[in-house]
Amino acid sequence: MTIVVKVGGSAGIDRGAVARDVAAVAAGGERVLLVHGASAATDALATTLGHPARTIVSPSGQQSRRTDRRTLEIFAMAALGVETFSYVELLRRAGAPAIGVFGALAGPRKNVRAVEAGKVVMLRDDYTGKVETVDVPLLRNMLERGSLPVLPPLALSPEGEGLNVDGDRAAAAVAVALGASALVILTNVPGVLRSVDDPTSVVATATPVEADALAGGRMKKKVMAAREALDGGVARVVIASGRVERAVARALAGDGTTIGAAAAGAR
C-alpha cells in the first residue's frame, strides 16, 4: 500500500512527532512518501532577509503568496534548506531511510492575477506554478527499494524555472500519479470544522461538496486537493491534525475528516 502524507508548513506543527509517526508507519510495511509545506519558515526567513512576505488576492478572492524572484529564492532556502533538510534528518533519526528530492515535480507557471487598488493586474514576474507531471519511475523505484522520498513544494517549469506550488495539491498529484491508496493531509487544525471557532466540531466524513461548503481560507485548498485526489482514484483522503502524537496512524484510524467520494452526479 502506498500512502502519501502531506504535512503543513505552518507554525505549531511538531516536525519531530510527525517524522516519528511517518517512520513508524513506513516500518510497518507501508510505502510512504512525505510532501511538506514551508510557509512559516519562508515567512520567518523573508523577514530576516529584509524581503517580507506579501499576500495577493485573486479576482475570485483567494489569497496566496506573492512570489517574485527574490521570494522564490527565499522560498527555496526555506523549503529545501530548512524543511526538506529537517524532515530527512528527523526521519533518519527515527530509522526511516529518507531521501530529499528536488526535481520530481514539473508544471507550468500560472498566470497570476491580483487585485491591486481595485484593479485586476497580471503579475508577469510571479513564480507560482502548478504540478502537471510527476516523475513516477523515480519515486516508484525509490519506494520499491525501501526509501522514503521527501518532497518540497517546488516544481520546475519547462523553461527550468523553480516554482512555488501549493503543497496540498502537489501531494494530491503525487498520490494520483503513484496510484496511492491514501492521502493524509496533516494541518494545524483537527479537520474540517462545522464551526470554525470550535475545534471539537470536526466533521468525521464529508463529500468534497459538503467539505467545501464548510471550509474557509486555507482549508478550501485542502478540500480542493482532496477532491483532485479522489477524482484521480485515490480511495481515501483524510484531513487531520498534525499537532498530535501518532498523527498519521490516528488519521488512518478515523481521526480528522475523511473526504469521501461524492456520487458521480455530484462531481
Added chain:
Amino acid sequence: MTIVVKVGGSAGIDRGAVARDVAAVAAGGERVLLVHGASAATDALATTLGHPARTIVSPSGQQSRRTDRRTLEIFAMAALGVETFSYVELLRRAGAPAIGVFGALAGPRKNVRAVEAGKVVMLRDDYTGKVETVDVPLLRNMLERGSLPVLPPLALSPEGEGLNVDGDRAAAAVAVALGASALVILTNVPGVLRSVDDPTSVVATATPVEADALAGGRMKKKVMAAREALDGGVARVVIASGRVERAVARALAGDGTTIGAAAAGAR
C-alpha cells in the same frame, strides 16, 4: 561512460556556464553526476544571519569551517536551498533532466580537533563528517533513466544528523562507488600551479605525490580527493578551472592538471 563533475562553491565560479557545459556533455551521451560546493554562499548567508563563518585550524595545520549546529543549518540552507536549487534550475534550463538529491551520502561525524590559544581542544558539537557510503542503487537507477543527479556536500550520520562534508572528497567517493571513468574537479584556479602566484604555471600532469608537494591550502584537499579517486579505480582525474566556458569539455580534452596514477610502489 560515467563522469563525476565537482564544481567548487567559491566566488568566481560561473554557475550558468558550468551548467550549460555539464548539460552539453550529458547530451553527448555521457552519464554525468554533479557534486557542488557551497562555501561562498554559506559565508554570505552566515554574515547576513548574524552568525559569521569561523575557521578552525587542526593540530596538523589544516584549516576548515567550524560547523556548530547553527552553522550546519545555515550550510544546509546555502547548499540545498541556494546551490542545489540553482544548479537544478540552470541544468534544466540547459535541457538536462537534473534532480537534486539529499540523502545519497552517509558517514560518521569526524572527531574534530582544533588548536585554540595554543592548546588542542576536541570540538564535541561540530557537524563535520566524511562520506563512507554512497547510495549506488539510487544514483545508478537515476543515471540509467537519463537523469542528472545534483548532490550537495551534505552527508547523514548513522544517528540521522546532517553533516558538512568536503565536496571534493565526496565527489571522489561518488566516482569510486559508481565506477566512474573520470572525475573532473572544477575550481577557481586553472589547476595545480608550479608557482602559486602565476596562473600560467599550470602543471599538465602530475602524480598525487608530485601534486601534493606543489599544492597549498585548499588545493591539498583536492589532491587528496584525486588520490582517493585514483586509488579507488577512477582512471582519470582532472583539476581545472571552472571560470571558463566549456570547462568540463576542456578539462576532459587536457586543460588543467591531470592527476595520473602513481606507480604502485609510490602509493
